[in-house]
Amino acid sequence: MVTAEKRAELKATDAALIDRIVQRDESALAALYDRYASILSSVLNRILRDTQAAEEILQDIFYQLWRNAGQFDSSRGSLSGWLLVIARNRAISRLRRHNPASGEELGENTVVVASNLESSVAQQQLMAKVKSALGNLPKEQRAAIELAYFEGLTHSEIAQRTGDPLGTVKTRLRSAVETLKRDLHP
Amino acid sequence: MSGEHPTRAEDFDLYALGALDDAERLAFESHVGSCADCTEKLAAARGRMAILAFAATPVAPSPGVKESLMRQVIASAEGPGGSVARVQPDPAGAGGVFARWWAMLLPVAGAFALATILLWLHNEQLDRQLADLHNTIAQQKQELAETRHQADLIAARETLVIPLSAQKGAPEDHPEGHARVLYNAKEGMMTYDGWLPAAPADKSYQLWLVPTNGAPISAGVFNPQNGEMSHMMMKLPAGVTAKEFAVSLEPAGGMPHPTGPMILLGPIT
Numbered sequence: 001m002v003t004a005e006k007r008a009e010l011k012a013t014d015a016a017l018i019d020r021i022v023q024r025d026e027s028a029l030a031a032l033y034d035r036y037a038s039i040l041s042s043v044l045n046r047i048l049r050d051t052q053a054a055e056e057i058l059q060d061i062f063y064q065l066w067r068n069a070g071q072f073d074s075s076r077g078s079l080s081g082w083l084l085v086i087a088r089n090r091a092i093s094r095l096r097r098h099n100p101a102s103g104e105e106l107g108e109n110t111v112v113v114a115s116n117l118e119s120s121v122a123q124q125q126l127m128a129k130v131k132s133a134l135g136n137l138p139k140e141q142r143a144a145i146e147l148a149y150f151e152g153l154t155h156s157e158i159a160q161r162t163g164d165p166l167g168t169v170k171t172r173l174r175s176a177v178e179t180l181k182r183d184l185h186p
Numbered sequence: 187m188s189g190e191h192p193t194r195a196e197d198f199d200l201y202a203l204g205a206l207d208d209a210e211r212l213a214f215e216s217h218v219g220s221c222a223d224c225t226e227k228l229a230a231a232r233g234r235m236a237i238l239a240f241a242a243t244p245v246a247p248s249p250g251v252k253e254s255l256m257r258q259v260i261a262s263a264e265g266p267g268g269s270v271a272r273v274q275p276d277p278a279g280a281g282g283v284f285a286r287w288w289a290m291l292l293p294v295a296g297a298f299a300l301a302t303i304l305l306w307l308h309n310e311q312l313d314r315q316l317a318d319l320h321n322t323i324a325q326q327k328q329e330l331a332e333t334r335h336q337a338d339l340i341a342a343r344e345t346l347v348i349p350l351s352a353q354k355g356a357p358e359d360h361p362e363g364h365a366r367v368l369y370n371a372k373e374g375m376m377t378y379d380g381w382l383p384a385a386p387a388d389k390s391y392q393l394w395l396v397p398t399n400g401a402p403i404s405a406g407v408f409n410p411q412n413g414e415m416s417h418m419m420m421k422l423p424a425g426v427t428a429k430e431f432a433v434s435l436e437p438a439g440g441m442p443h444p445t446g447p448m449i450l451l452g453p454i455t
Contacts, residue, residue, distance in 0.1 A: 026259055033255065037247050039239055046242035055251045059258070066259050077229055084236035092204070110225070113233035123240070130240040148205045149238045156207050177199040181234055 009034075014118055015074035022070045029066050036080060037062075039123060040087040047091035047150050057090045080118070081111030092152030114185055133183040141176040144169055190217060191224060198224075198231035332419050339377060345370045348431055350380060350452035357447070360435075361385075365416075365450055367431045376431075378418040382410050382449065385435060391449065392440045395422065396430045405431070407440035429454055 009017075009031040020028030037058060044054035061083060065072075072079065117123050134142055147153045147161060155173065159166040192198060192214060200206055201214050218224040339345050350365040365380020378393055385391055390409050394402040403423065410416045422428075433450040 024263065026256060029259060030252065030256065033252055037252065038244060039242075041247040041251075042242040042245045043239035045245040051245075051248075054245075055247055058247055059251050059255045062255050063258055063262075067262070078233065081233045081236045084239045085232055088236070088239065110229040111232040111236055112229040113236060114230075115237065126237060127240040127244075130237055134238075134241050145203070145238070146241070148203045149235065150242070152204055154207045155205050158205075173200060173203070173205050174194070174196050177196050177203065177235075180238075181196075181199065184237065185234060 010119075013074075014079040018069050018072050018074060018079065021066060029062065032065065032079070033062050035118065035120075036083050039117075040083055043084065043087055043150075044091045047088065047095055047152075053094060054091070057087065057094065061086055061090065077110040078113040078117075081113035084113075085111050088149070088152075096152060129184060133180055136183065137176055137179060138172075140164075141172045141179070144172040145176040145180070148173060191221065192217070195227075198227050199235055202228065202231040202235040335375065335377075335419060339368050339370050339373070339375055342370055342373070344372050346454060348452040348454055350431060350433060350450035353448060353451050356449075360447060361449055363433075363450060365433065365452075367452055369428060369431070369454070371427055374422045374424060374426075376405065376420055376422055376428075378406065378420075378431075379415060380433070380450065381415050382433070384412045385409055385438075388438050389435050389446070390438050390440055391416075392434050392436045392444070392446075393418065394432045394434060394444055395426065395428045396432060398427045398429045402432070402444055404440060404442065407436070409438075 005027075009027065012020075012028075012031065014032065014035075017028040017032050021032070040058055040061065041054060044057055045051060048054050048057075064086075065083075072082070115122060115126050117126065134145070137145070143162070144158055147158045153161060155166055155170050158164075158173075159169045162169070164172075192201075197206075197214060201211065201218075206214060218228055346369045348367040348369055350367060352360065352362055361383045363380060363382035365378060365382070368377045370376070376395070382391055390407045392407045393405040395405045396402045403426065405420050405422075406418045408416045408418060430451065430453040432444070432448050432452070434444045434448050435446040436444070437446075
């Protein structure tokens with residue numbers, strides 16, 4: 001049974017929950033966790049393929065949010081975007097044995113996500129849309145974009161991994177991001 | 187691109203994707219960091235690339251992560267420094283923050299429930315004691331009222347004191363005893379105080395008012411214990427004037443009319 005309190009938290013905006021976290025309201029953090037932990041866990045596990053490492057990072061991200069929520073300016077960027085960027089950056093840094101990337105602070109790394117991802121329905125819809133858009137890409141473009149996004153490889157590293165010429169990889173990636181931009185953000 | 191706007195819009199996406207090699211990346215950063223317009227474009231590009239996370243196969247975190255996170259949050263609030271000390275997830279992997287809250291609340295709730303039960307039992311006991319006290323008070327009030335009635339009866343000028351005694355020539359096997367009746371015809375009240383030995387098991391003593399006209403009227407049945415006085419007070423029927431009082435030995439429980447031997451008799455003179 002969903003309580004009235006739970007319903008209110010489901011309806012609360014990210015900005016409102018952040019404000020409550022600043023006021024040290026644990027339940028607001030729990031609500032944001034419920035809202036975004038699954039998608040963050042998914043991307044962390046996809047990159048790391050290590051559940052324990054993924055869960056450590058997941059917890060660290062939300063703990064960072066708890067400590068530094070006051071730095072977040074919801075008028076400049078979206079929390080969902082920041083969480084996704086940080087999760088990916090942390091996972092790739094762990095994967096590549098790098099220190100955490102710079103620009104992770106809430107006030108520094110502005111991310112604007114066009115879609116409102118505050119509801120699970122919106123997340124489900126976006127998931128279908130992204131998978132469809134990626135599925136429509138030519139195989140090579142899709143592979144290139146996945147190597148870049150999920151493994152953190154640069155043009156040169158992708159070329160080295162696939163054995164394709166660097167120029168070809170650059171063209172594939174450029175075409176892929178153009179197509180995705182058109183399909184996902186018309 | 188050094189010092190200039192990126193030539194292609196996709197450069198923002200490729201940078202956000204992390205695909206640019208070092209030289210391209212540094213050139214991009216050297217400009218974007220100081221260009222508000224490009225910073226805005228980069229924020230949008232980061233958002234476009236960020237949602238590629240939704241291409242990942244859904245993997246829900248174990249409930250223990252949330253539980254551990256909330257423990258960490260509480261620990262940071264309680265302790266100095268707020269260090270990111272790793273709190274190991276619950277191996278059972280179940281419960282989440284609600285399980286933690288339950289774990290905290292359960293002993294309190296248990297103690298509260300126990301206290302409630304004890305209080306309820308204590309309250310029940312007090313209710314019973316209070317009911318007993320009410321009964322005792324009511325009984326004492328009734329006894330006090332009777333005593334007052336008796337006192338009023340005795341003090342009243344028109345009250346007659348009628349001694350009851352064994353009849354002369356009564357058979358030897360008749361019980362021996364003595365009694366008195368206070369009779370107030372005006373008030374229609376009478377009391378009986380007397381001593382008689384215990385009646386046989388199948389018998390009772392019965393007090394009779396013998397009116398000036400008509401058959402004797404039962405004024406009460408009693409079964410005295412050995413050595414104890416009997417006391418009775420009764421309201422008499424209206425319009426009845428007694429000429430004597432008597433005690434007979436009747437079958438247990440009494441009879442509508444006297445059937446047994448008269449043990450005591452007290453005429454009004």
